[in-house]
Amino acid sequence: MTVNETGTRAKAPIAGLAPGRAARSEGSLFTPTQTETVIDLKGVDIHYGKAHAVRDVSLPVARNQITAMIGPSGCGKSTVLRSINRMNDLIPGAKVSGSITFHGKDIYASGVDPIAVRRHIGMVFQKANPFPKSIFDNVAYGLRINGMKDNLADRVEQALRGAALWDEVKDNLKKSALALSGGQQQRLCIARAIAVQPEVLLMDEPCSALDPIATARIEELMSELVRDYTIVIVTHNMQQAARVSDATAFFSAAVDDAGERYGFLVEFDETQRLFSNPSDSRTEDYITGRFG
Numbered sequence: 001m002t003v004n005e006t007g008t009r010a011k012a013p014i015a016g017l018a019p020g021r022a023a024r025s026e027g028s029l030f031t032p033t034q035t036e037t038v039i040d041l042k043g044v045d046i047h048y049g050k051a052h053a054v055r056d057v058s059l060p061v062a063r064n065q066i067t068a069m070i071g072p073s074g075c076g077k078s079t080v081l082r083s084i085n086r087m088n089d090l091i092p093g094a095k096v097s098g099s100i101t102f103h104g105k106d107i108y109a110s111g112v113d114p115i116a117v118r119r120h121i122g123m124v125f126q127k128a129n130p131f132p133k134s135i136f137d138n139v140a141y142g143l144r145i146n147g148m149k150d151n152l153a154d155r156v157e158q159a160l161r162g163a164a165l166w167d168e169v170k171d172n173l174k175k176s177a178l179a180l181s182g183g184q185q186q187r188l189c190i191a192r193a194i195a196v197q198p199e200v201l202l203m204d205e206p207c208s209a210l211d212p213i214a215t216a217r218i219e220e221l222m223s224e225l226v227r228d229y230t231i232v233i234v235t236h237n238m239q240q241a242a243r244v245s246d247a248t249a250f251f252s253a254a255v256d257d258a259g260e261r262y263g264f265l266v267e268f269d270e271t272q273r274l275f276s277n278p279s280d281s282r283t284e285d286y287i288t289g290r291f292g
């Protein structure tokens with residue numbers, strides 16, 4: 001993603017991205033048609049060492065939509081999310097196979113720089129993780145390391161405005177980020193993520209450490225951000241998925257014949273339909289609380 005003269009976002013290919021590999025699986029049950037597919041997972045398998053943690057996931061992510069991933073603990077939601085911007089590369093023994101494309105280009109192709117991938121596909125974590133630096137320096141961090149140092153103050157302001165935090169911090173930009181409340185810290189992390197103008201934001205349970213008021217604020221913010229960004233969120237909170245997302249992927253876990261536990265995608269559909277009329281009984285059992 002590059003910033004043009006008017007400050008609007010323009011798509012730019014990631015240097016070194018080659019055309020996508022052939023997909024191995026048959027695709028998911030539902031393809032969002034309203035907007036273009038930005039990220040496309042096809043037949044994705046993820047191992048941690050010998051453990052085959054996630055099996056055969058196919059999932060298209062549509063532009064300017066919120067795609068939610070829900071499911072019981074340990075079914076692989078975070079693992080799949082991390083594979084979308086190559087964060088799993090940082091985990092020793094983690095291996096992703098199958099095809100994950102960004103605008104049709106394979107993000108795992110040789111020659112693709114994972115740091116460039118993460119600049120286009122940013123991430124916000126479960127627990128707000130501001131650096132022990134000032135509010136300004138937290139937001140400026142990614143800009144500096146990516147060489148985006150022109151108009152630094154303006155870019156920081158825009159990111160803080162985009163994360164709905166500017167009015168609360170504009171007079172205290174030199175204050176330590178660690179002095180902010182939990183909800184403010186999470187919005188600061190969102191500002192840090194959007195400062196480098198990514199196209200996609202991955203959010204791994206961004207509200208799980210927040211109180212209901214701070215959670216509502218982040219949910220409201222997500223509905224504003226989705227006008228400019230494509231968002232994928234992992235959440236334990238089904239009500240949250242139902243409230244904020246356009247499409248929902250329900251994951252579950254099973255044990256294979258060898259006794260090994262693995263996660264897989266059960267159903268992917270428009271959020272409203274998945275929650276009101278799921279096509280798989282396992283989804284219905286989960287959303288109605290009968291899962292056991």
Ligand SMILES: Nc1ncnc2c1ncn2[C@@H]1O[C@H](COP(=O)(O)OP(=O)(O)OP(=O)(O)O)[C@@H](O)[C@H]1O
Binds near residue numbers: 071
């Ligand atoms: N860093 C890691 N090293 C080894 N195994 C891991 C690692 N992270 C996750 N796993 C394993 O992969 C599987 C899926 O875990 P993951 O955290 O992706 O599930 P999840 O659905 O996000 O769970 P939760 O909702 O509890 O966060 C689990 O069996 C887990 O133990």
